[in-house]
Amino acid sequence: MSGSIAHYDVAYIGQALKNNELSQVTLPASSLTECRGEIGNFTLSYQAEEELDQIQTSNIVINLPHQEELPVEGCLSLTGVGEEFLAEADGDKPLIIIQDYQELSAAALSQRGLKLALQAKSEDPAREVYYFYQAMRFMDNNDELYEEARRQEVIFLKHDLGELEISQDGEIFYSREDIELSLSGELVVAPELKPAAEVDRLARIFNITRGPEGYLQVDNIYLQPTLSGKRGLYVLGGARGPNALTYQQEEREYTLQEIKRNLIGVEELDEEERSVDDQKCVVCYTCYRVCPHGAIQRDEELNSMQIMPLACQSCNLCISRCPMGAITRSGEVEEQPQSDRQVIICENSAALAREKADFDPMAGLEVTEVPCVSTVKKEHIYQRLAGSEGDLLILGCISEACKHLTGHDRCEQVVSSAKSDLEKLDLDPERVNYQRLSPRMAADLSAYLTDWKGEVLQ
Amino acid sequence: MSRIAVIGGGIAGCTAAAELAAAGQQILLVEKEDSLGGNIKNYGCKADSLCTRCNLCLVDTVFNEVRENQAVEVTYNTTVVDCLQEKDKFTLITSDLEGEKEVDDISEVVLATGHTRWSELETGTPEIFQDRRIIWASDFEDMLEQRQDQLSGQSLEFDLGFAPESAVFLQCNGSRSLQEKAQYCSRVCCGYNYRIARVLRENFPEMELSMFFIDMQEAGFLVNLSRRDLQEREIAYYNCKPLRLERGEDSLTMHYEDQKSGKMATIETDLLVLSEGIHPGPEHERWARIFNLQQTEDGFLRPIWSPEESKVYLAGTVTSPGDIATTIAKSKTMAYRLLETRQARAEV
Ligand code: SF4
Ligand code: SF4
Ligand code: SF4
Ligand code: SF4
Secondary structure: OOOOOOEEEEEEEEOOOOOOOOOEEEEOHHHEEEEEEEOOEEEEEEEEOOEEEEEEEEEEEEEEOOEEEOOOOOOEEOOOOOHHHHHOOOOOOOEEEEOOOOOOOOHHHHHHHHHHHHHHHHHOOOOOEEEEEOOOOOOOOHHHHHHHHHHOOOEEEEOOOOEEEEOOOOOEEEEEOOEEEEEOOEEEEOOEEEOOOOHHHHHHHHOOOOOHHHOOOOOOOOOOOOEOOOOOEEEEEOOOOOOOOOOHHHHHHHHHHHHHHHHHOOOOOOOOOEEEOOOOOOOOOHHHHHOOOOOEEEEOOOOEEEEOOOOOOOOOHHHHHOOOOOEEEOOOOOOOOOOOEEEEEEOOOHHHHHHHOOOOOOOOOEEEEEOOHHHOOHHHHHHHHHHOOOEEEEEEEOHHHOOOOOHHHHHHHHHHHHHHHHHHOOOOHHHEEEEEEOOOOHHHHHHHHHHHHHHHHO | OOEEEEEOOOHHHHHHHHHHHHOOOOEEEEOOOOOOOHHHHHOOOOOOOOOOOOOHHHHHHHHHHHHHOOOEEEEOOOEEEEEEEEOOEEEEEEEEOOEEEEEEEEEEEEEOOOEEEHHHOOOOOHHHHHOOOEEEHHHHHHHHHHHOOOOOOOOOHHHHOOOOOEEEEEOOOOOOEOOOOEOOOOOOHHHHHHHHHHHHHHHOOOOEEEEEEOOOOOOOOOOOOOHHHHHHOOEEEEEOOOOEEEEOOOOEEEEEEEOOOOEEEEEEEOEEEEOOOEEEOOOHHHHHHHOOEEEOOOOOEEEOOOHHHHOEEEOHHHOOOOOHHHHHHHHHHHHHHHHHHHHHHHHO
């Protein structure tokens, strides 16, 4: 199709990782305008000089630094001081390092602080070095650095045990039951780490849901620490999360290894195929917005939406949300269970809990397993209730054990709205129920079912 | 076809085995106990009303994959006692209930035998642990695991034999102290004890909860642990390690130095939950000897030669303490490296 576009193994948004086996390209986050395609074959559009340009890539890594906020005005940042800072230092002035000034600092910042303190001592053993902190945080060999710094007589003072004040002109007052200190010197403070610049824009371009505080990873539920919700898109550092620096070394290595692995070949996650009927689709973008994994894009030629098979993680959310019923799944069968005790279970939690239990807690029940309970619509509930005299229990996931991010909430809303409808119609709202489980909750599963069976029998 | 031997069927070993088998390798998984799972086997879900992201429930899929994949042969109740290396192959001497055996034609070894918990080592003060009011965090994990869920509001009397109205958590046990044979921070205990405290708070809103920290650590990715989080959950925070424990008839009394005022103070509690550090596994000396590895000062293993040369890959907590997510990531990286080296060798 577009043979002239260069294809790379990996495209870095932000900073590239060291590696000389992969073909790679680096684009600044600000230049990026669009991403199409899926793992193995993304097309990125970006602003190059005057015009728009495009590249193709198999994988994408977003590696941007955190934004930093200094809790104290006019001081130096622990992440900003380099070699020359100590070389030019005035040895008569004490060096004052402060971490955890408001929020507890990440372990990576403790490491910086400890290294700086030790460097200062090795340049000039006579120089006074004060280190104010609340909790020393450990990663790599921080514990060794900490021990060494104490041996070198760096003065460590916990400022949650005492009062620490920093005046406008950078003077420090510290008081504790047994200590009164007033100091002035070179002040280096650990900054607070915030999500990288441009993460909002990137989230929109890649069509991925953002997590707490706006980082690009909602949760690392895929046993792959740096994977975003979209296959083939990895997030590191300030794009990933507040503690992303703790295991940075391992995670970089891990990401590169996984990319190499992807290059050997990627398979679809599911045997079934989902497709959009271009005659029915009205391009309302509902499916595009609900897909938690950025697996849907518009097909300009057909003027319809298109599901990318490698990117799709088979939650069926799109199917349940499409107002036109335009999306179908191969192998879908419209059977109508007529038993008087029906259970709909999510394959990510209740189904696993069921396997874990010593005996099948659902024996004798009409069980339907779904990839995500969010696919249950009110109409399904009514159909099932109308088709039999019995009750319906829907078992979804405990909050973040949900692989599809918000599926459990949606289902709960649907069930409670169905209940209130039933109530309005003077029907028994207790005929439909919803429970959340974690995959490990086999005992709870049995308990819910026993309770519920008991009620049904009454 | 020669096989890759994975030693240890905990989360690190199983992750590696699953990953390697998925890539078409034949695996021999040697497990010393009679089931897979290792340390994690006895852990329980630590969700309160929300999942606290201990990542435990993610691992079941890994164990299932190992059990179901035909390319992985698991030998239970088996240990590796020696290893002979000739040319490009290893021969392992294994020992099981029936005696010693030779397993040859092993192309690579993945060593994933994990760690020892502090509670499994000699503690010096065993009489304390005959007191049912003092438990290890792992006892609590066991309890959660047996219930296979949260406490569901049921009284603790069911598990402990009494219903405590208060609990104190003691951090840095078996870590960060020369006497306790570990000078390093074990990095996971702040996180799990905080989660356990949350589970108690959720199920027993009336209970008085306190935690003694030396330095509060990060509790894993996306989980905040700060004084504010403790405050919100009404978990009292103490910034020191208590100096003395007094076992009274009615309650336990902890004596500590209130560092702010510089004076001694006490706190009474019905239940004491001890964190426990991660210590090197019991076989580390043997592994160092038979696989030519180095032991760090702390007793963990380090390669002398790169695994590409030695064909011995280290995965999980054999190299240093780490949480579930890190262990998985580290052993996946190892598996990928192994595959990559194999491929490169095949191409030559
Ligand atoms: S939700 Fe349905 S109609 Fe709307 S864009 Fe998607 S496929 Fe088309
Ligand atoms: S099934 Fe789920 S992952 Fe796949 S396209 Fe639909 S919403 Fe996206
Ligand atoms: S607390 Fe742990 S075991 Fe429980 S649902 Fe969350 S990640 Fe799973
Ligand atoms: S994780 Fe916490 S309790 Fe464990 S050794 Fe480190 S500081 Fe102590």
